[in-house]
Amino acid sequence: MVKICCIGAGYVGGPTMAVIALKCPSIEVVVVDISKSRIAAWNSDKLPIYEPGLDEVVKKCRGKNLFFSTEVEKHVYEADIVFVSVNTPTKTRGLGAGKAADLTYWENAARMIADVSKSDKIVVEKSTVPVKTAEAIEKIMTHNAKGIKFQILSNPEFLAEGTAIQDLFNPDRVLIGGRETPEGEKAIQTLKNVYSQWIPEGKILTTNLWSAELSKLAANAFLAQRISSVNALSSLCEATGANVNQVSYAVGTDTRIGPKFLNASVGFGGSCFQKDILNLVYICECNGLPEVAEYWKQVIKINDYQKSRFVNRVVASMFNTVSNKKIAILGFAFKKDTGDTRETPAIDVCKGLLGDKARVSIFDPQVTEDQIQRDLWMNKFDWDHPIHLQPTSTPSNEKNVSVVWDAYEATKDADGVCILTEWDEFKKLDYQKIYDNMRKPAFVFDGRNVVDCDKLREIGFIVYSIGKPL
Ligand code: NAD
Ligand code: UGA
Secondary structure, three states, X not given: OOEEEEEOOOOOHHXXXXXXXXXXXXXXXXXXXXXXXXHHHHOOOOOOOOOOOHHHHHHHHEOOOEEEEOOHHHHHHHOOEEXXXXXXXXXXXXXXXXXXXXXXXXXXXXXXXXXHOOOOEEEEEOOOOOOOHHHHHHHHHHHOOOOOOEEEEEOOOOOOOOOHHHHHHOOOOEEEEEOOOHHHHHHHHHHHHHHOOOOOHHHEEEEEHHHHHHHHHHHHHHHHHHHHHHHHHHHHHHHHOOOHHHHHHHHHOOOOOOOOOOOOOOOOOOXXXXXXXXXXXXXHXXXXXXXXXXXXXXXXXXXXXXXXXXXXXXXXXXXOOOOOOEEEEEOOOOOOOOOXXXXXXXHHHHHHHHHOOOEEEEEOOOOOHHHHHHHXXXXXXXXXXXXXXXXXXXXXXXXXXXXXOOHHHHHOOOOEEEEOOOOHHHOOOOHHHHHHOOOOXXXXXXXXXXXXXXXXXXXOOEEEEOOXXX
């Protein structure tokens, strides 16, 4: 029986390994993490992450060929294949701070693998890492290996949160990069044998290590670039009377462009797009390519612009002041069907409104009050792991934030409503009831273009959408 150990039981490690266990009953999969609370949650009825379909997969395999454990070294020692799926956040200090990826967690994991191993192993980079990381990891491992042989593979993950299980069941492709040597090719084949249990051969791409590492950063950069492109156009739509939905549709029907990922929004969030583009920018700068770095930097700049433009629009349209006005925030997660708030645009929007002295009342179906308070009151770079840390300071305008468990409660007596996550339930709310309970004039700022503007205007709302005529 092949044994797999995955270091890191997060948004990637947990779902990815659960699906491998489900599809490969003859493989034993152990997911390990240094966080006791995370592992305890994976072993409980309330999993540490909300992801549609995940509960069922975990229930089917847990205790059979899928295990979650804090005994990191023991399971690494026993494994034939070790996936490393630890976090690789943006560096906050020192060389490259604010751009480069912080590989501390990765390096610690690599040193530990070298330390405890007594048999040859395949080590798989699952985390998103800068191109050439495998070379550094190889060096660390071979210098500490005591005669044991390691083959490093790059197998970046392309799942998106909210659709992780269907993405893992039916990915567009699986990418495996390895050394172009007989040992490297053998390792690639071993990993290919795992995926080929459920993924057609033609979808498993193999490349050299550096192409695989770079393709992951490139894919995220391309995806984010599409959003920044359509968001940049949304501001022009607002200035000219064009409708961004119509423009997206017209542009996306060109088969060379394609219809997906062209939804204008308040801005993209999530733990990866910004981090990975900053990382790409840093790599370009380090390789003497400032023009290329500048090109990708614009994707982030437009995203920041889109978020601040949204706040400015709220304040400007509410007669240039939101001081002491109640603004309901519907949705705090960075997208629907997840409770993840890392880099969510809601943080910037709430902070912007609070800066203008508004009172915000927040409702999200999957985000806890604790999480929201941490997000609003901790410095952006003070933490990268929502579960471990507590807020460090209590700013004076904390009293201006309330977190409630119902959209109707959030909007009661409010002057304005900001929709910041495209949860399906926000489309089905009783907007007449909401309108009746709000102060007048009642404003809706739809940051996700989910409501029927005409219907809401008929009720009496003043509605602002992204990139649409008033
Ligand atoms: P995460 O923060 O949810 O999980 C990482 C886990 O690794 C944490 O639970 C942490 O405690 C654990 N960890 C850190 N160091 C460890 C060590 N030495 N030993 C054992 N456990 C350790 O992160 P994530 O969202 O799962 O992302 C992981 C990687 O995958 C990142 O590089 C990210 O860029 C990439 N990625 C993420 C997504 C996504 O949707 N979140 C998608 C594709 C790729
Ligand atoms: C993204 C990629 O889609 C995954 O392929 C990748 O594996 C992952 O990053 C990663 O490396 O972490 P994710 O961030 O989970 O996945 O979710 P997306 O669906 O890509 O959405 C990201 C953000 O863009 C969200 O805030 C979403 O609301 C926003 N978005 C997306 C738009 O504003 N418009 C769109 O048309 C699409």
